[in-house]
Amino acid sequence: MNQSAAIVEIRNLDYAINGRPIFAGLDLDIARGRITAIMGPSGTGKTTLLRLITGQVTADSGSILVAGQDMRTVRRNELYVLRRRMGMLFQNGALLTDLSVFENVAFPLREHTDLPERLIRQLVLTKLQAVGLRGAAELMPAELSGGMSRRVALARAIVMDPEILIYDEPFAGLDPISLGVILRLIRRLNDALGITSIVVSHDVQEISTVADVVYLLSGGKVAAKGTPQELQSYPSEIVRQFIGGLADGPVPFHFPAPDYFGELLARDEGP
Amino acid sequence: MKLARELWDSLFESLVGLGSVTRFLLRLIAASPRALLRLDLVAQQVYNCGALSLVIIMLSGLFVGMVLGLQGFQLLQRFGSEEALGTAATIGLVKELGPVVTALLFAGRAGTALASELGLMRATDQISAMEMMAVDPIRRVVVPRFLGGVIAMPLLAAIFSVIGIYGAQLVGVQIMGVDSGSFWSQMRAAVGLSDIYEGIVKSCIFGITCSLIAVYEGYYAMPTAEGVGRATTRTVVTSAVVILFLDYLITAAFL
Numbered sequence: 001m002n003q004s005a006a007i008v009e010i011r012n013l014d015y016a017i018n019g020r021p022i023f024a025g026l027d028l029d030i031a032r033g034r035i036t037a038i039m040g041p042s043g044t045g046k047t048t049l050l051r052l053i054t055g056q057v058t059a060d061s062g063s064i065l066v067a068g069q070d071m072r073t074v075r076r077n078e079l080y081v082l083r084r085r086m087g088m089l090f091q092n093g094a095l096l097t098d099l100s101v102f103e104n105v106a107f108p109l110r111e112h113t114d115l116p117e118r119l120i121r122q123l124v125l126t127k128l129q130a131v132g133l134r135g136a137a138e139l140m141p142a143e144l145s146g147g148m149s150r151r152v153a154l155a156r157a158i159v160m161d162p163e164i165l166i167y168d169e170p171f172a173g174l175d176p177i178s179l180g181v182i183l184r185l186i187r188r189l190n191d192a193l194g195i196t197s198i199v200v201s202h203d204v205q206e207i208s209t210v211a212d213v214v215y216l217l218s219g220g221k222v223a224a225k226g227t228p229q230e231l232q233s234y235p236s237e238i239v240r241q242f243i244g245g246l247a248d249g250p251v252p253f254h255f256p257a258p259d260y261f262g263e264l265l266a267r268d269e270g271p
Numbered sequence: 272m273k274l275a276r277e278l279w280d281s282l283f284e285s286l287v288g289l290g291s292v293t294r295f296l297l298r299l300i301a302a303s304p305r306a307l308l309r310l311d312l313v314a315q316q317v318y319n320c321g322a323l324s325l326v327i328i329m330l331s332g333l334f335v336g337m338v339l340g341l342q343g344f345q346l347l348q349r350f351g352s353e354e355a356l357g358t359a360a361t362i363g364l365v366k367e368l369g370p371v372v373t374a375l376l377f378a379g380r381a382g383t384a385l386a387s388e389l390g391l392m393r394a395t396d397q398i399s400a401m402e403m404m405a406v407d408p409i410r411r412v413v414v415p416r417f418l419g420g421v422i423a424m425p426l427l428a429a430i431f432s433v434i435g436i437y438g439a440q441l442v443g444v445q446i447m448g449v450d451s452g453s454f455w456s457q458m459r460a461a462v463g464l465s466d467i468y469e470g471i472v473k474s475c476i477f478g479i480t481c482s483l484i485a486v487y488e489g490y491y492a493m494p495t496a497e498g499v500g501r502a503t504t505r506t507v508v509t510s511a512v513v514i515l516f517l518d519y520l521i522t523a524a525f526l
Contacts, residue, residue: 054403056399056402056403080405080407081405083402083403083404083405084405086403087403088400088403090396090399090400090403091396092395092396094395094396094397094399094400095397095400096392096397096400096401097391097392097395097397107404107406108404108405108406111404111405111406111411112405112406153400156404160404
């Protein structure tokens with residue numbers, strides 16, 4: 001296998017939810033061993049893209065190749081084999097609430113391997129040490145803060161040593177300290193373990209400090225691609241609006257609505 | 272015309288629902304043998320559904336038995352056959368009240384817990400997280416809970432009936448003064464294996480029904496606060512109606 005090639009290749013992807021097109025002719029590559037950020041305004045389908053890449057939903061047309069497997073034709077057991085090579089960090093951590101921190105991290109090992117208890121313990125403690133939460137091993141998920149939950153989930157995501165690590169909005173709702181910790185972890189895990197990282201986010205500043213490549217999605221297509229620095233001076237209005245955080249622009253401030261005055265002056269016919 | 276249209280729509284919808292519940296049941300059954308290999312998971316759920324429902328089941332059994340003793344005594348006294356109280360109470364409990372009341376309580380206590388737990392797991396992405404870890408949530412989460420309920424329900428119904436008989440004896444013999452010897456000996460002479468068999472069949476079927484409805488509603492709940500609430504309500508309502516309907520069918524089948 002060509003090690004430098006893209007690990008995820010998306011070509012001419014179409015996907016619609018309830019007849020509303022989310023992607024139309026999307027082309028996107030994710031390079032092996034790099035941190036790729038996928039950004040875009042809310043509702044552009046960033047999370048949907050992750051679900052497509054991980055095979056949780058199937059595209060209408062086009063192709064998605066993940067590590068050489070076509071996600072449109074993959075069979076269920078092949079998908080499960082492929083998923084063992086992926087780790088995913090959900091927005092709220094998605095820890096199993098009836099298991100302790102230790103058991104949460106041990107969960108994939110217990111489900112997929114027959115390792116002796118001593119080895120499982122070592123692996124789990126190593127991963128918890130990597131995210132700085134070895135001391136919290138015996139706590140229950142309900143006793144953790146938002147940032148801690150996400151770090152435990154990160155330890156769980158890397159416990160099977162995945163090739164691809166996917167982060168869904170890893171910075172949402174974190175205080176500056178937890179945010180700094182997560183940013184550092186993303187970089188460190190990527191470099192130390194040689195993982196390919198995909199980060200979905202709309203936090204421009206945070207992403208700029210950690211991503212190698214940024215894709216900006218808008219209107220179902222890639223609106224811009226480049227390093228964070230290149231995007232700062234990208235000659236496109238939508239990119240300027242997004243990076244600059246402007247309230248109005250190609251992405252309108254107003255949700256589509258009938259004429260304002262017309263609606264205000266209309267007789268009382270209910271909303 | 273509009274009414275007929277709506278009736279047809281709701282009939283169609285319930286048929287679709289019934290079909291998807293049946294498919295779900297087949298999936299659960301197909302996954303059951305492998306889930307049974309992980310006895311610790313199933314045992315945990317038998318504890319959750321069964322042991323944690325014990326107090327409510329035993330208390331209800333006692334009171335239902337006591338009422339049965341009182342009412343039965345009043346009625347039988349009119350015909351001068353108070354001694355038949357043991358038989359009447361036992362038949363009533365073992366064949367009807369035991370399985371039915373236990374199933375209704377089970378739906379309220381364990382069914383709602385199952386449905387809301389699964390619904391919340393979906394709402395907080397725990398189900399998706401498992402799928403992403405290449406763990407089949409049906410096999411890891413749903414089947415153990417389903418089997419736990421299926422195993423616990425007949426045991427609870429049996430405990431309910433035994434405590435109920437004791438409650439009837441408490442009122443009939445200890446308070447109303449029915450002769451203890453005839454209470455027990457008449458019961459032993461008149462209650463046959465077929466009566467007990469009917470009770471067992473009912474409680475097994477009710478156990479499958481209640482557990483299936485609970486895990487189905489929970490697993491397919493809308494991943495919102497409202498969706499989980501609705502799933503919990505539907506679990507109780509659907510279970511109650513289906514149990515009473517099935518009770519009639521099984522009773523008729525045993526005649």
